[in-house]
Amino acid sequence: MTLSLIWAQARGGVIGRDGDIPWHVPEDQANFRRLTRGCAVIMGRATWDSLPERFRPLPDRVNVVITRDPSWKADGAVVAHTARQARELAGDGDVWVIGGGAVYAEYLPAADQLVVTEVDLDPAGDTYAPETGPGWAPDAGDWLESRTGIRYRFITYRRR
Template structure:
């Protein structure tokens, strides 16, 4: 949805974005690397490289920066990084989809600080909203 992509650009700004290799591969080539951001790609393949990507082989290396960092996928990277996160920006899309990957469940140590209103995509009328979660201190 274009509205979600615009929100993603706004939230991640000029931050570092961390993603798994399959997430990198899923991005259309014309958008790789994501512009205006430091793109860090996690992979176990020590021979893998991509123009515009900083390649790391463990999550600790990906998160070892003073930059603002956003983990953008995939599912295993989300799950592994959640214990280090202090904020989650969630887009809820009002559709049922088949799939084998989902975002990790947030526990009781998370507080919903902004529950945006339901909106309708201008492309196909799909309902969506943005949620902003913060880890309790």
């Protein structure tokens, strides 16, 4: 089993603004679906809230949601109250941590790989990707152009 973090970030590291992602790259969303389908995903309660209602729970995935609120529940969400409990509830298969900023930072020390989409934009934001640091070796793909006109590339980080 592999524990992976997956996110999309702008050039300055922004991943979110006002509870949403400040760009739209459909090819990145398709890549996200392809990689995470059939696996468990772990997300913070704010990221769950950010998903459009028609997309949650994310289909064909165990949706584990972390919250400190003991009364929180939602149809299709497996509720956890600590990062460790979330990991246990996610099971023994491949697990993807899908955000947001607080949750990426918590799982980074335990992650096997980071799957990052870099978008060639510099928007204002209020939520940031975690610092990867020198312990991670990047393997960057070529820049691609979305049908929306936004340039993006996939970067996989593995531990050195």
